[in-house]
Amino acid sequence: MTTTNPGTGTDTDTGSTGDPYREVLREAFVRRYEDGADSWSEEPAMRELVPLLRTELAAGSSVLDIGAGRGRDAELLLAAGHRVTAVDLVRLPDWDALTSRYGDAVAFALGDFADMADGRTYDAAVDNGVLHHQDPAGYARYLANVRRRLRPGGLLAVSLFSTAEELAEGVLNRAEDGRLSRWFTEREATELLAGAGFTVTAVRTVRRELPGLAYLLVLARRDA
Ligand SMILES: C[S@@+](CC[C@H](N)C(=O)[O-])C[C@H]1O[C@@H](n2cnc3c(N)ncnc32)[C@H](O)[C@@H]1O
Numbered sequence: 001m002t003t004t005n006p007g008t009g010t011d012t013d014t015g016s017t018g019d020p021y022r023e024v025l026r027e028a029f030v031r032r033y034e035d036g037a038d039s040w041s042e043e044p045a046m047r048e049l050v051p052l053l054r055t056e057l058a059a060g061s062s063v064l065d066i067g068a069g070r071g072r073d074a075e076l077l078l079a080a081g082h083r084v085t086a087v088d089l090v091r092l093p094d095w096d097a098l099t100s101r102y103g104d105a106v107a108f109a110l111g112d113f114a115d116m117a118d119g120r121t122y123d124a125a126v127d128n129g130v131l132h133h134q135d136p137a138g139y140a141r142y143l144a145n146v147r148r149r150l151r152p153g154g155l156l157a158v159s160l161f162s163t164a165e166e167l168a169e170g171v172l173n174r175a176e177d178g179r180l181s182r183w184f185t186e187r188e189a190t191e192l193l194a195g196a197g198f199t200v201t202a203v204r205t206v207r208r209e210l211p212g213l214a215y216l217l218v219l220a221r222r223d224a
Pocket residue numbers: 025029040041046066067068069070071072073087088089090111112113114127128129130133
């Protein structure tokens with residue numbers, strides 16, 4: 001894979017796909033990065049997921065970073081000696097520095113994860129802030145896609161929007177730019193992953209600086 005669009009089945013220059021919500025999501029993220037409004041890239045609570053994954057990750061693992069953004073998690077994984085394939089709807093200049101530094105250990109793909117067609121399976125996948133922005137009607141398909149890309153027993157580390165105080169049930173929000181965000185409860189996250197063929201092995205709530213909000217970090221293994 002190269003840094004330009006290996007195996008994502010989308011337009012190589014734009015990542016465009018034709019699906020209405022996918023376009024809304026892509027355009028919203030393009031705008032956020034262009035405006036320098038990607039606060040998540042430097043948010044300390046966002047960087048707690050990879051350390052949690054590393055507690056169970058074998059040395060020299062292959063990791064798929066879904067919705068890698070600027071590659072902050074990819075960088076942590078590469079620095080720890082893992083190999084990373086990263087995909088995102090938006091191509092970011094930060095990718096070039098990581099490619100120069102880590103060479104063949106890292107590959108970036110522009111496009112929608114749903115269209116990635118590299119045919120590989122990985123030891124682990126990171127989904128840091130991506131699943132909760134997808135259309136809920138597509139969660140099962142999205143997770144089936146993640147599952148297919150993991151070897152049996154492979155690890156999934158996912159960070160989901162949540163609240164500091166547990167809600168009775170999750171909440172779906174829509175931003176002005178049309179981007180969906182779902183707040184999950186621990187029970188919902190566990191059930192969603194179990195239904196998709198994963199066994200949850202660890203759950204951690206990380207409080208955010210934004211009052212009342214948190215990330216729900218979930219580590220799960222692909223069932224055989
Ligand atoms: C909240 S940001 C998090 C970025 C990165 N994981 C991090 O930790 O900084 C979500 C990222 O997922 C990407 N994204 C959202 N849906 C995607 C999809 N279906 N396929 C690929 N990337 C996606 C967005 O472009 C954005 O960069």
